[in-house]
Amino acid sequence: MAEAAFPASSARPRRRLTLRRVFASRVVSIALYAIIIWLIFRTARTGAEAMGYNWQWYRVPQYFLRRTEGGYELGELVTGLGASLLLSSVAFLLALIVGLAVALLRLSDLVVGKAVARVFLEIVRNMPLLVLLYVFYYVGGPIFGFDRYTASVLCLGVFHGALVSEIFRAGINSVGRGQWEAAKSIGMTRGQSYRYIILPQSIRFMLPPLTGEAVNMIKSSAIVSVIAVAELTTAGRNIISDTYMSFEIWFTVALVYLVVTLCLSVFVSRLEQRHAVKT
């Protein structure tokens, strides 16, 4: 890249190899990553050997798919992943609704509405997710009769709704004032202006951060394992309590989360590219 800036003159002397440029080159950085990962694995391995850990990787595949007399059966990790994705999707949908409502309240002219939105945001943003979950389950449960699953969905939806509302607010504010004026000047109500003019334009700005939030949602959904909601992390814990293969299973679970969130990121960046070409 640096050379490309001075393409024509071959007479130019080669630039000095500084430490900075060596680290910036792709070969070096890949090598560095490889070394770091190898070190981690080696440490884990030697550490495990030192404590006499018995690796049983061959027993892991059955938790993805296993053969029974009737045919094939999905393992706990796969059904757990399915449950995690379902939980995250439902909670994300709720987060979108909560986020939009809070963002619109904050941008409204209503003094009370603005205050309510601010208080909600401050409370949710300044509370640990785990505490919020306990509040929903141990307080909301007895009072409102939430079961584990409802409490989890509500907790995740509210927590991420607060973050999503900031994304919505920034996206809405990124649409220029002229668009509002044009919508008003043809007689649109505030609601019509949002629906037909402002929100469709702000989606372009909101898509990248919303993806990040969806990834965060999948990751934080793991926390509901503390109240034993059936999902990927809970499945991992259950398998370990049966088999004591904690190293293999946690490595596997981590890898499954990684693959899912990476796939999501790639999918959305594709979507964005297609969206960008249109306008």
Add this chain to the structure above:
Amino acid sequence: MTARPIIEIRGLGKFYDGFEALKNINLDVHSGERIVICGPSGSGKSTLIRCINRLEEHTSGELVVDGIELGEDTKDIRAVRQEVGMVFQQFNLFPHLTVLENLTIGPVRVRKIAKAEAEARARKYLERVHIPEQADKYPAQLSGGQQQRVAIARSLCMEPRIMLFDEPTSALDPEMINEVLDVMVELAGTGMTMIVVTHEMGFARKVADRMVFMERGEIVEVAPPDVFFTAPKSERCRAFLDQILEH
């Protein structure tokens, strides 16, 4: 004049945090009249016409548009806005919609007319502004002059009784100014009530029934164009005209 003026402005004033943008404005506009407002920048011309469709709220005085007094009632304001088209300096087209959709969204969503009818109307007005072939493009694919003509057509599709123009050619490259002014001259020929804020004095001479000169938030002079351009009464107006007509 026997009929009631379509716009009545009485003692209108506007304060923006400590700054008096409009002072005691009095002006009646009759149906079919073409008014051109000029004056130095910061004189309140834009603020005045933005009060007429209440993009700005006046702080004192009285403003009656098409028989409706503009106040706090948002229903009334929307009713007025449907009758008052506005063309902006920066066009303000909806970038996520095609030209045709830009023209139909108001009639369909606000006036609630059928989509097919709205499209027929849109094509009629695109014809009027001489760009029927651009219907399926997005605003960003058009030149500035074409975008401004789409903006004019968008306002006309609401079939308003009054058209406001807020410096419609100020953001355009010089070679595109005339295509927009031509459309506006043709529109004036149809009998539309127009209030135009502009520095295009050639256009003003051609279409204006009355010229309004503003300075520091006040109307300094109102006169028919032949008087206004040859024998302005006020010293300030003469100085302004000397400056912009010099070249």
